[in-house]
Amino acid sequence: MTTVSERGALQGRMVQVRRPPAFYLGRALLYALLIACSLWFVAPLIWMLMTSFMPLSQVGVFPPEWIPRVWQPENYTEALRFWNFGVTFRNTMIITIFSLAGSLISSTIVAYGFARFRFPYRDLLFLILLATLMLPFAVRLIPVYIVYNEIGWVNTFYPLVVPEWFGNAFFIFLGRQFFLGIQQDFLDSAKIDGASEIRIFTQIMVPLAKPAIVVMAILSVQNSWNEFLGPLIYLKDENLHTLAIGLYKFTSLPGQGGMQHQQMAATVMMVIPVLAVFFLFQKQFIQGANLSGIKG
Template sequence: MKNIFLYLALILLSIIFIMPFMWMFSTSLKSGEDEIFSYPPKLLPETFNFSNYKKVLELFPWLTFLKNSAIITGLSTIGIVLSSSLAAFAFATLEFKGRDKLFILVISTMMVPYYTTLIPQYILFSKLGWIDTLKPLWVPSFFGSAYFIFLLRQFFKSIPKELFEAAKIDGCSIFQIFYKIYFPLAKPAVITVVILQFMSAWGDFFGPLIYLQSEEKYTLVLGLNAFRGMYYTSWHYLMAATCMVTIPSLIVFALGQKHIIGGITITGMKS
């Protein structure tokens, strides 16, 4: 009986959380505002009007926005995985003076609000001539993330130290130990980092809003905001555009959710 009530509660909560997405998708297929605001409300459209998506693609250069979002998301994800995994491996396995103090310093940066460093970063990128380019949105990823360094470091700490020692005896270099032993074994944690970074970069609005000025440099999220300002009364078009922006991140999350749970669970709190 306990499990029955638990599953009933989970099903109810799932319906509550999925309803906005169902309504968004349903509205994107409706023919106009008369059908959208009909009373009583109808979840399913009378006719599935997929031409709304074609019309949205004609109204705005979504393919250009998609390319920009893909570049930023892809490069930032690669940068985060490479830099954070290397730093985490060093903190987990290598012995050097001040290692633990340096790790605490890295972790402490998580307490610094993003907006505190926003103006210095903007001035720096302006001096470099990177304003109105995609570089400010992906280059910093190659310098690591404190949260992901912590996450991967905890996972690396759970790998038996004997593997590291055995590889050294067999003549492996430090980098060979990393990419032949530790990195493959950390697959659940790495996939977790990839998914979380993908969703963060794909849905980022504030960064592109600050650094991008030309329309041809817009990301999908920034383009959606501009589209909302121009076509806010055409709810079927707006919902179609929102679906195109939202669906990729939902697919990535659905495919990798078990890895997120597994990666964070296995990571534990080993020090």
Template sequence: MFDSRTIGKTASSLVLYLGALLMLFPFIWMVSTSLKTTGAVGQLPPRLIPDPISWENYKIVWEKVNFGRYTLNSMFLVIVDMVGTLLSCSLVAFGLAMYNFKLRKPLYIAMLATLMIPFQVTLIPSYFIWKSFHMLDSYYPLIIPNFLGGAFGIFLMHQFIKSLPKELYEAAVVDGYSPMGVFWKIYLPLCKPALSALGVFTFMGAWNNTIGPLIYLQNKKLYTLPIGLLYLKNDTEVSTSLLMAGAVIVTVPAVIVYLIAQKQFMQGIASTGLKG
């Protein structure tokens, strides 16, 4: 006979598997639809495994909406955003965690308070600021803010750096390291778990960013993948299978990055005190 503990674990596992299946089903259906011909999309009863499988949808989407150019644009923005965010947030967090200076606490609290401000509130003022600098229809409004630090990223890195022994800093200073030398050679390598977590968050935000490029970009050559998907959706001649093929192209890179960095991501979240 099974004891109550075994039955409880089995029931919990079944619930988790069922929940995972429910979460995965829309993605599976999207991939399935992207491989169907136009006539097979509305077939009744619906079939999860396409017959025949049509890879032509991806070729049409890639050529019709210039997804190749949009992919390169998205990759460029993601790389620059990640470099700017990881560098600026880790540097500011290191200063806040390691040094005592006047107004440090009020500045930190004021920074955290900005997390409570919805981005819609600052959207219009930000637009007019960039317009006054004549930087619309360029990547500058999407890139420059990432080099100025972000409240969430600074908080994430600050929590991790605070958990490290401060004796590391004192020992490095005794050995003759400058403050920047301590940051680059001692603390930054130790912050890999937190940097991995912040990197995944930054990648997801930059890769899926739709509202920013939609507001600031007018030149089609500068469009990113989410904007290309919107352009594809508004085309009345595009079938559902083609639209799903475009959605798969946009979604798969984010899924791959998360799966690759999953271990480091979870380790970083646990070590920064953000776990539930």
């Protein structure tokens, strides 16, 4: 049992290294541990998916069963009978799309302002921006609600969408870091050619910042899709409910809710779009998580 040492390969010499059995034991243990951990994270989702196809008699037994004895896709149609999926889906899409457009446009503009121009108190303002990221939402919640209530915005989508058009602090931070990384000489040559600041921004910088904008877009979609407290407070009217609220009502209101297998079917319907986006844009998801830990 021999293998090529990486260090040897790096130096261009193929050195054969005999590794002690303890090494292979360690590796085996490592992978066993990784598989066990993965199961911890993924098993709940697999169980959810499986249960959503089971007959009711198979749910709630001990030990739990994993494979449906009969596959029952009608759990989904049954769930749809009680739960107005179409309406909640449409509402969620409206909120998602308008929040997405607003936060991308405004955050990109503001981020560029912080990165590209020098102006008095810029650094202080940016410090405040970072501080707002740490401000608990509890302090904002009540006055904002009172104002929306006064101006008649309760039971509309505005409270969930309009704030996004004034820049998302985290996206601004993310975009600024990205713009700072773009070479300056690029700009100087564009400026010599007589391009205006607006044109430099829209025609050169925004296309260059596409990777950062994609990360923002994914985080924004994920936020809108997952948001619970906002819709709970502002959207009282049943016709305005989002997927999150619809699913909550479907599973928790006595009399209105479905049985467990139908509940899981409903849950799967809400989760599938998010997981699809996640698998399509995995790289950007990880980048987004990474960037929240960025140094510098």
